[in-house]
Amino acid sequence: MRLAVLKERRSGETRVAATPETAKKFVGMGLEVAIEAGAGLASGITDEAYAAAGASVVPDAAAALAGAAIVLKVRAPEEEELAAIPRGALLIGTLGADAEAAARYAAAGIDACAMELLPRITRAQSMDVLSSQANLAGYRAVIEGAAAYDKGFPMMMTAAGTVPAANVFVMGAGVAGLQAIATARRLGGRVSATDVRPAAKEEIKSLGASFVGYEDEESRQAQTAGGYAKQLSAEFYARQAEVVAAHIAKQDVVVCTALVQGRRAPTLVxxxxxxxxxxxxxxxxxxxxxxxxxxxTKPGEMVVTANGVKVLGFTNWPGRLPAAASALYARNLHTFLSTFWDKEAKTPKLPEEDEIVKGVTLTRGGAVVHPLMNPAA
Incomplete structure (x- = not known):
């Protein structure tokens, strides 16, 4: 059985879906691994490294996809890639899952697994691509903020005087936010944070940051069963904004990490x-x-406002650490595939009733099967 790994074609994408480490493991599972030439170069991985791991390096996407039964991607395939994926193949990646995308995969006869829909349960933690990538994004955000800030993060006492510690405010205390808190603390910042989810308050405090926020009955119900923040009322956000506004005026660096699954990010600043x-x-x-x-924020840009505030709106934050991001992402995909692998038949076995499989499977056998994309499924 052939497993194909393609070079990512979307602008600004530096990651790759398999590394020599995971390619070697796939070969050990009995797979023929085909890597498109140059797929790992942006992550510092040479074609020679893949070849040494037992993979075949092929000249282009068409050669990699020829006869492929499994295709690994970081981002959703472009139209020309999708057209070249054999019918019946299993596509695994962060696929930008929505009803329109699901319909395209179904029409192409591809069994698509969108890893960003993975349920946040204990058994799935080692496959959780959102968490592994968000962790790196939180770290990199603070590093970028420190680089853009024109003073130092830690308090520095010198013969010429004292440089005060930077005041750092982290908005959102999910995986990215908690890593941002920890990183800012390591750099010597005075850190505070906010989040609407009730469990976040203790997590923030456990990392040595102070909690800032408005709390009421609505905020106590602000978390989904999967651990994500819920969309709250306009009244709640207005009261939260009043608390934040008074605090934010005193901050040197603000790190925004708040996301609501399946929706546009809420405007907090x-x-x-x-x-x-x-x-x-x-x-x-x-x-x-x-x-x-x-x-x-202007996605993809750094903006300097009229009053001299820098707003860093870079996109693909994990991709700013491509070697680490690829290593973690590749392990997530390997763990998923190896967990649902029939060792005797040397083929994927994705039981439809399994909670993880049900959570990520968009299409199967030419039909849209995910309940979020097809309510009748």
Missing amino acids: TEAMVASMKPGSVIVDIAADAGGNCAL
Whole structure:
């Protein structure tokens, strides 16, 4: 059985879906692994490294996909890639799952597994691509913020005087936010954070940061069974904004990480809040891919406002650490595939009743089967 790994073609994507480490493991499972030439170069992985791991390096996507039964991707395939994937193949990646995409995969006869829909249960933690990538995004966001900030993060006492510690405010305490808190603390910042989910308050405090936020009965119900934040009422966000506005004016670096699954990122930092900040302050918006948490974020760009605040709206934050991001992502995919692998038949075995399989499977046998994409499924 042939497993194909393609070079990512979407603009700015530096990651790859398999590394020499996972390619070797796939070969050990009895798979023929075909890697498109140059697939790992942006992550610092040479074609020679894949070949040494037992994979075949082929010249282009068409050669990799010829006869492939399994296709691994980081992002959803482009139209020409989708057209070249053999009917009946199993496609695994972060596929930008929506009804339109699911319909395309079904029409192409592809069994598509969207790993971003993985249920957040204990058994699935080692396959959780969102968590592995968000962890790196939270780290990188603070590093980028520190680089853009024109003072130092830690308090520095020198013969010429004292440089005060930077005030860092993290908005959203999911995986990315908690890593941002930990990283900012390691760099010596004075860190505070906020999140609407009730469980987040203790997590924030456990990392040595102070909690900032408005709490009421609605906020106590602000988490889904899967651990994601729920969309709350306009009234709640207005009250939360009042608390945040008073706090944000005193901050040097603000890291925005708030996402709501399947929706545009909520606007948490208004233009008025940005205007209240000191010149030289920095806003780092990890949520830029989903529209951004800051009203002035321009996805893919750094903006300097009229009052001298820098707004970093870079996209694909994990891709700014391509070697580490690829290593973790590739392990997530290997764990998923090896968990549902028939060792005797040397083929994937995806039981439809399994909670993980049910959570990620968009299409099967030419039909859309995910309940979010097809309510009748």
